[in-house]
Amino acid sequence: MIDQNRIAAANARQEADLRADYDALAHQLDRRGVNIERITEAVMAFGVAVPSWGVGTGGTRFARFPGPGEPRHIFDKLEDCAVIQDLTATTPRVSLHFPWDQVEDMDGLFESGRALGLAFDAVNSNTFQDHPADPRHPLSYKFGSLSHTDPAVRQQAVEHNVLCIELGRKVGANALTVWIGDGSNFPGQAHFARAFERYVESMQAVHGDLPEGWKLFLEHKIHEPAFYSTVIQDWGSSLMAAQAIGPAAHCLVDLGHHAPNVNIEMIVARLAAAGRLGGFHFNDSKYGDDDLDAGSIDPFRLFLVFNELVDAERRGLAGFAPAYMLDQSHNVTDPIESLMTSAIEVARAYAQALIVDRASLDQHQEANDVMLAAQTLKRAFTTDVTPILAMARARKGAAIDPLAVYRASGYRRQVAEIRPAAKGGGGGIV
Numbered sequence: 001m002i003d004q005n006r007i008a009a010a011n012a013r014q015e016a017d018l019r020a021d022y023d024a025l026a027h028q029l030d031r032r033g034v035n036i037e038r039i040t041e042a043v044m045a046f047g048v049a050v051p052s053w054g055v056g057t058g059g060t061r062f063a064r065f066p067g068p069g070e071p072r073h074i075f076d077k078l079e080d081c082a083v084i085q086d087l088t089a090t091t092p093r094v095s096l097h098f099p100w101d102q103v104e105d106m107d108g109l110f111e112s113g114r115a116l117g118l119a120f121d122a123v124n125s126n127t128f129q130d131h132p133a134d135p136r137h138p139l140s141y142k143f144g145s146l147s148h149t150d151p152a153v154r155q156q157a158v159e160h161n162v163l164c165i166e167l168g169r170k171v172g173a174n175a176l177t178v179w180i181g182d183g184s185n186f187p188g189q190a191h192f193a194r195a196f197e198r199y200v201e202s203m204q205a206v207h208g209d210l211p212e213g214w215k216l217f218l219e220h221k222i223h224e225p226a227f228y229s230t231v232i233q234d235w236g237s238s239l240m241a242a243q244a245i246g247p248a249a250h251c252l253v254d255l256g257h258h259a260p261n262v263n264i265e266m267i268v269a270r271l272a273a274a275g276r277l278g279g280f281h282f283n284d285s286k287y288g289d290d291d292l293d294a295g296s297i298d299p300f301r302l303f304l305v306f307n308e309l310v311d312a313e314r315r316g317l318a319g320f321a322p323a324y325m326l327d328q329s330h331n332v333t334d335p336i337e338s339l340m341t342s343a344i345e346v347a348r349a350y351a352q353a354l355i356v357d358r359a360s361l362d363q364h365q366e367a368n369d370v371m372l373a374a375q376t377l378k379r380a381f382t383t384d385v386t387p388i389l390a391m392a393r394a395r396k397g398a399a400i401d402p403l404a405v406y407r408a409s410g411y412r413r414q415v416a417e418i419r420p421a422a423k424g425g426g427g428g429i430v
């Protein structure tokens with residue numbers, strides 16, 4: 001979607017400066033026993049998926065303010081995703097959400113992705129909304145889906161998930177992510193134990209339908225839309241459920257789905273140790289499921305999450321292969337700009353985690369040298385790895401400065417001429 005010559009010309013202007021910064025960092029890392037080339041290679045191999053729904057402007061319960069050139073459908077969304085990949089070479093896969101992205105011609109969708117240089121990541125089911133236009137969905141999810149008291153609603157929700165697997169197969173996906181809004185708004189409204197049992201039973205049926213090699217991701221969330229209790233509210237419920245559902249069931253950690261102050265990096269370590277860490281939805285937050293841009297509020301936490309991931313990778317935990325994805329909502333920025341920036345921030349956290357001096361860290365931990373252990377981590381976190389990230393992009397034919405090239409390309413202006421202006425308006429409460 002972005003002219004390669006434009007990227008090459010912009011890179012040519014910045015190449016000498018990048019080389020100087022990269023060489024300086026190489027010397028610094030070399031003194032610390034770190035080979036910069038190994039880090040750059042790892043960053044080049046790193047990818048984080050983009051959610052199809054992320055390229056449209058998000059909204060809140062109060063209002064939505066769409067920007068120019070909003071994607072009209074999944075094919076427009078794929079084009080926007082391709083822009084992000086062209087410029088960053090960090091987002092080779094797109095995650096679809098059904099029925100939002102469901103089209104008659106799923107094979108055509110797969111082909112469109114391929115023509116744009118994109119593959120498909122985990123697909124997401126949606127039983128947190130009713131599907132009034134779909135004759136297969138006569139029943140409402142107002143009081144739950146996979147854990148509903150009515151077996152007919154549970155069956156409908158199971159069938160939707162089975163359909164999502166079928167659609168996912170057509171685009172070469174190999175995982176289904178299930179997040180449900182099931183829960184309660186009043187004490188006494190739901191029977192905690194029975195609702196959980198019903199959820200597990202429904203998910204066992206979905207698990208039974210998984211093709212060979214597929215994973216089933218269970219995404220927990222503490223609250224919203226249910227504001228008193230949620231059926232899969234935290235990693236404990238998620239792990240209990242995954243262990244009961246079957247071997248392909250894994251826990252997915254969306255960074256925004258926890259109570260404030262929860263130690264997410266420790267959850268990561270626990271799930272990895274249990275062999276059930278499925279993947280991530282990266283975003284950032286200050287209060288709840290804010291869905292702010294990854295790394296924009298608490299980059300240190302993002303680094304600490306990757307510190308655990310790199311540690312788990314080094315320890316060679318069996319079957320350790322978490323799926324990485326962004327899941328954020330852009331209310332006041334151009335979604336393409338936010339997603340490019342966030343993908344780079346996630347890669348930054350990975351690169352910082354890779355340069356942690358793990359031998360020293362082990363030593364300080366064993367000797368209970370608190371200050372030096374903490375400083376070992378901080379030293380990696382405070383190292384500016386920007387030249388590594390930029391060099392990795394340049395070597396893959398992407399932009400040294402993706403944002404500048406994107407703005408100069410005029411992409412948003414061009415698509416705004418083709419795509420009709422989207423109307424804003426009230427959110428759910430207006």
Ligand code: LRH
Nearest residue numbers: 124179219254281289327
């Ligand atoms: C729920 C969630 C989940 C949904 C997406 C739209 O808050 O994180 O991943 O599928 O948002």
Ligand code: MN
Nearest residue numbers: 219254281327
């Ligand atoms: Mn999510």
Ligand code: MN
Nearest residue numbers: 254256257289
């Ligand atoms: Mn969320």
